Amino acid sequence: MAIITVPRGTVDLLPSDMSIWKRMEKTAEEVCRLYNYGEIRTPMFEATDLFQRGVGETTDIVQKEMYTFTDRGNRSLTLRPEGTAPVVRSYVENKMYGDPNQPVKLYYCGPMFRYERPQAGRQRQFTQFGVEAIGSDDPHIDAEVISLALEFYKRLGLKQLKLVINSLGDLDSRKKHREALIRHFSPAIGEFCEDCQNRLERNPLRILDCKVDREHPLIQSAPSILDYLNESSKAFFHAVKEALDDMGITYEVDPTLVRGLDYYHHTTFEIMGADFGAITTLCGGGRYNGLVEEFGGPRVSGIGFGLSFERVILAMKAEGLEVSGSRTLDCFFAPIGEKARAVATKLLYACRKAGISADMDYMDRKVKAQFKQADRLGARFVAVLGDDEIARHVLSIKDMETGEQVDVEEDQIIDYLKTKLED
């Protein structure tokens, strides 16, 4: 009989995994508090149309990666594949553009879903932490968002980080560049791989970072987006770089950095980490114009990023950082016999009530095995209680670190443990 397992591309997070997850959640929360971003939680599923229009019909996400289903009311819904579209939807729906506090700065943490073949750093359900700053055209907010992501990683101890930035320019610049690329590649597109031939009309920028054709001379000589930026786009990109310089953040400009989602304009960026298999992108983000308008809001732009907790863990492991955490216990009760068990139970709950973490044996183990169990649980103290102790109204408390053992009056045990634990 085959057992039922988790769905493909999903995992269980077990108690031994939770320490690093809590750390990441707390770090995200703390950094966002310092940067003054407020938490938002949107539903795990949305109208399918939200992603089709928001992310873009031509993107891989929409074309082949969405978990789409029809509910009993015959509505087409989709498990969210990314966080920006839902946040912008909520921004518009809740009329946050009318909030006197502008720009609106939001962050979210939660599961995202994409139907892909799983591999290292890629799952069908994964967890994203992301921020969105909506309503400002100030290039300084781009730099703020980037620095927030870097700060998050730094606080978790990651050092091997590389920031790559680029500008796609405004709509006008993008259009001109796209035309230039198509002109550039069209005559010889037959020499390129099948993927690139498909990319020509769909997204010619992608040809630039094709792994198959990277040696092709036309790639080296391809027109750079940076040469097609109009004056205002150039000025904007310059200002973003200047702001990063002012913050002491180092970066690399990569004119071939193309992000997979249709909504990006101007600033795009990625943060790469230490090698963990084929994937090194930890975080991706950029500025989007037109998205708010698309969903019925005013003509404002936003900038944000998304990063995956799963990849943080992989990067930490690749850098040799500790990601496991062991639980500890203040006191383990080791009763001997039925009478002792009753007394131990009473004291066990008294400890817990007093804020001392405590547990006891429920497997009817021998004393020796109870000590072994206490040791495994990382218990600081073991409280032994047999007929002898009961008769004298004491417990024999053993300090598992020092090995010293003393008798403590039954009604003194809470005070005794508290004092000892405070040292």
Next chain:
RNA sequence: GCGGUUGUGGCGAAGUGGUCUAACGCACCGGAUUGUGGAUCCGGCAUUCGUGGGUUCGAAACCCAUCAACCGCCCCA
């Protein structure tokens, strides 16, 4: 969607057609120490080798199918 590798107890792993009623290590349980952990020694712990079918006198091993995991491609976080 395509390609590669793998699938043996709780975990790691040997075995590649004939005493395999499956080695070894870790973990776990018990004992040496009849009320004391982290050391040592002794003992216990898979009628079964992902699942289904086939070949054979005989399969965990060979063949086919299927499922899954891992890795890679595309693409992404």
